[in-house]
Amino acid sequence: MSIIEMVLIALVYLGIFSVAGLFLVLLERRVAAWFQLRIGPNRVGFQGLLQTMADALKLVSKELTGTEKADKFLYNLAPYFVIITALMALGVIPFTKDFQAFDINIGIFFLIAISSIGVIGILLGGWASNNKFALIGAMRSGVQTISYELSVGLSLLTMILLTRSLQLSEIVEVQKNGWLIVQGHIPAIIAFMVFMIAGTAETNRAPFDMVEAESELGAGFHTEYSGMKFAYFFLAEFINMFLIAAIATTVFFGAWLSPFGITESIPWLGVFWFLLKTLILVFLMMWFRWTFPRLRVDQLLTLEWKYLLPINLVNIVIMAFVVWQNLIIQF
Amino acid sequence: MERILFYILALIIVIFAIAAVSSRKMLRSVIYLLFVLCSIAGLYFLIDYNFLAAIQLTVYAGGIIVLIIFSVLLVHHIELELELAKPLKQIITALACLVGIGVILTTIYSYDFKVIENDTAITTADVGSKLLSYDQGGFILPFEVISVVLLAAMIGAIIIAKGKQVEKHENKRIE
Numbered sequence: 001m002s003i004i005e006m007v008l009i010a011l012v013y014l015g016i017f018s019v020a021g022l023f024l025v026l027l028e029r030r031v032a033a034w035f036q037l038r039i040g041p042n043r044v045g046f047q048g049l050l051q052t053m054a055d056a057l058k059l060v061s062k063e064l065t066g067t068e069k070a071d072k073f074l075y076n077l078a079p080y081f082v083i084i085t086a087l088m089a090l091g092v093i094p095f096t097k098d099f100q101a102f103d104i105n106i107g108i109f110f111l112i113a114i115s116s117i118g119v120i121g122i123l124l125g126g127w128a129s130n131n132k133f134a135l136i137g138a139m140r141s142g143v144q145t146i147s148y149e150l151s152v153g154l155s156l157l158t159m160i161l162l163t164r165s166l167q168l169s170e171i172v173e174v175q176k177n178g179w180l181i182v183q184g185h186i187p188a189i190i191a192f193m194v195f196m197i198a199g200t201a202e203t204n205r206a207p208f209d210m211v212e213a214e215s216e217l218g219a220g221f222h223t224e225y226s227g228m229k230f231a232y233f234f235l236a237e238f239i240n241m242f243l244i245a246a247i248a249t250t251v252f253f254g255a256w257l258s259p260f261g262i263t264e265s266i267p268w269l270g271v272f273w274f275l276l277k278t279l280i281l282v283f284l285m286m287w288f289r290w291t292f293p294r295l296r297v298d299q300l301l302t303l304e305w306k307y308l309l310p311i312n313l314v315n316i317v318i319m320a321f322v323v324w325q326n327l328i329i330q331f
Numbered sequence: 332m333e334r335i336l337f338y339i340l341a342l343i344i345v346i347f348a349i350a351a352v353s354s355r356k357m358l359r360s361v362i363y364l365l366f367v368l369c370s371i372a373g374l375y376f377l378i379d380y381n382f383l384a385a386i387q388l389t390v391y392a393g394g395i396i397v398l399i400i401f402s403v404l405l406v407h408h409i410e411l412e413l414e415l416a417k418p419l420k421q422i423i424t425a426l427a428c429l430v431g432i433g434v435i436l437t438t439i440y441s442y443d444f445k446v447i448e449n450d451t452a453i454t455t456a457d458v459g460s461k462l463l464s465y466d467q468g469g470f471i472l473p474f475e476v477i478s479v480v481l482l483a484a485m486i487g488a489i490i491i492a493k494g495k496q497v498e499k500h501e502n503k504r505i506e
Contacts, residue, residue, distance in 0.1 A: 003332075071409055074358060105454055106381045113385040116393025120365065123400045127358060130409045142401050149393075166455050 062227035074128035079232035081121030096270030107168035129224035137220030151198035199244035245281035
């Protein structure tokens, strides 16, 4: 592949996903409104479709403010950590057989590695803005991400026992005989539930939004950010949510494979199936957000270390037993 | 192409390694160190050793650096700057560094490097089976030894964290 080709692909990905991120924001607002028996944004464009575009334009044109004694270098650097890691991870997601930018042989591991760097941006942003609330938010986020990363990794590891490969294209290939959540039945379903809980926690969304708990911390780590830099944090949160859903789709629900292979002869429909499954999972995460009340910090850590982690460890043993005794359900 | 990438990465490593030790703001040095570690991961990607690159990113960039940042956040205030060391100490450190560089350079230049025409990337499966093999050249013994060391470290950490509670229990038993 030539350099120009690589740059073009990168630009296309950037373009698609920054717009897709904006539409996820809109979706979130409409879903939130629906849960609260409101209408939500419905004036700009048809059914409010252009609302978040307008918001983005507004954010671009806003003044960038900062605190007096902030560490300017780190303060400006922090948003890029968050957004770049989120966008890098998108490169390995298989949207269809051919629509995958970077099919690396450590696929899932690469995703975990990249997502573990994103938290540095939050920690830096919170510290460098020289604000008590931002600092507390950042500390909480550090604790939270370090803990829940374990569960995300271990629940994916459970599924790796089934796929015998880390490469995402091969993981999809394995699922041609039935999606992994069916193939792995009981341990796979447990792993899926753990993954969704830990994934929601890793994206710092409610009910795990200790990082920016509005009633306690103002806006948490991004209290002092404005304009485009704030927009980066905001966009990254939504891209991360999409990523968690996309990983779950790939690992548990057969990525771009259609149910029972009904559209196997039309490969480009894979994008449709992939996005459909991902959006259903995204909706699930939004559902969590507007249903459950926020956890306290100690409850957050209890949930991870006393429940999710032991469940996960036992689950890996069960999965190993299932694979060893060949109790996999295949069509 | 690869040669250019290598020089870019090497330049980043050298510049930020110097910046990391010369910066007087603690958190900035940590971030410079992070850049160095990420560039090293880039070098691994360049030689197609993806697994080690991902390990480098998760363990060093995602794990150790986050822990360092965390401890810096706990102890360090934004306006603090690190003190400059005394001149005598500076001279001693410079000498020690020069000796270190000398040792490394002589080793590198006296070693007879062989170019291996090997394009096959090492897969994770290979790494895994090698780690658990007990045949010639297997790594099962070091693997198990490291597991035991880690277990000991974890138990130790729990004992230290629980400190007083454990002592209380023991006192009760004595009574």
